[in-house]
Amino acid sequence: MKRVALAASMVFGQLFGTSAFAAGDHGSEAEAQDMVKRAVALIHKLGPEDAYKTFRDNPGTAFNDKDLFPFVYDYNGNGLVQPKNKRMEGKNMIALKDVDGVPFVKNMIDIVKLKKKGWTSTYRFPNPVTKELATNKTYCEDAGGDTLVCVGVYVNDGAK
Numbered sequence: 001m002k003r004v005a006l007a008a009s010m011v012f013g014q015l016f017g018t019s020a021f022a023a024g025d026h027g028s029e030a031e032a033q034d035m036v037k038r039a040v041a042l043i044h045k046l047g048p049e050d051a052y053k054t055f056r057d058n059p060g061t062a063f064n065d066k067d068l069f070p071f072v073y074d075y076n077g078n079g080l081v082q083p084k085n086k087r088m089e090g091k092n093m094i095a096l097k098d099v100d101g102v103p104f105v106k107n108m109i110d111i112v113k114l115k116k117k118g119w120t121s122t123y124r125f126p127n128p129v130t131k132e133l134a135t136n137k138t139y140c141e142d143a144g145g146d147t148l149v150c151v152g153v154y155v156n157d158g159a160k
Contacts (some may be wrong), residue, residue, distance in 0.1 A: 002071075006060050013090065019051065025066045025067065026066060026067050026112065026153065026154045027065060027066040027067055027068035027151075027153055028153065029139070031065070031066070031068055031153075032068055032138075032139045032151040032152070032153045033139050033151075035062075035063065035068050035069075035151045036064070036139055036141050036149050036150065036151050037141070038062065038063075038072070038118075039051070039055065039063065039070040039143075039149045039151075040141050040142075040143045040144075040149050041056060041142070043143050043149070044143075044144065046106050048080075048143075048145070048147070049144055052072065052080065052081045055069070055070050055071075055081050055083055055109060056081060056083050056086075059083075060087075065081065066074075066154075067127075067129065068152075068153070069083050069084060069151065070083075070150065070151050071083065071084075071149075071150055071152075072143065072147055072148065072149050072150070073093065073105060073108065073109060073147065073148055073150070074146055074147050074148075075109055075112075075113065075146040075147070075148070076092065076094065076146075077092050077093050077094025077095075077105055077106065077109060078090070078091070078092050078093070079091050079092075079093050080147065083136075084128035084139055085128060093105045094106050094109070098123040098124045099123055099124050099133065100123070100124060101102065102121070102123040102124075104120060104123040104125070104138070107120045107121065107123075108120055108138055108140045108148060108150055109148065111140060112140050112141065112142050112148040116141065116142045117139075117140065117141040117142065118139070118140065119137055119138070119139050120137050120138045120139075120140070121134045122135050122136065122137045123135075123136055123137070124136070125152075127154070134154050134155075134156070135154065135156055136152045136153065136154055136156040137152065137153060137155055138151065138152040138153060139151055139152075139153075
């Protein structure tokens with residue numbers, strides 16, 4: 001009986017403990033900026049395809065830390081890398097708007113085209129872990145070849 005209880009508690013912890021930890025452990029603005037800089041450097045070192053594979057295929061690494069992960073668009077708004085929502089890869093997202101009508105992908109691209117790097121204004125988008133609507137802002141930098149690398153941070157734990 002003790003083994004069943006122990007096994008059940010381990011399964012429960014794996015199912016619910018990990019998500020609870022991930023949902024509550026948010027990365028900072030400084031960590032997001034650092035991750036973008038490291039991602040851009042990796043693209044220049046390995047080339048886009050190998051770097052993109054690293055971003056996609058390595059959960060729990062330096063490119064998937066807390067709730068931070070890099071995503072990549074080209075200047076036309078095509079999703080090149082989106083580790084937490086692979087359905088967005090290969091699709092043009094330039095017209096994507098949040099629930100308030102903010103064209104956040106277009107804003108990311110415009111900032112990078114104008115300044116080469118910078119933060120977006122806030123927008124609301126579902127948290128990939130909790131699936132709840134959350135307020136975000138995103139730091140992006142030019143990665144060369146008409147692409148940009150971005151990492152978003154949560155401004156608070158959720159927005160209704």
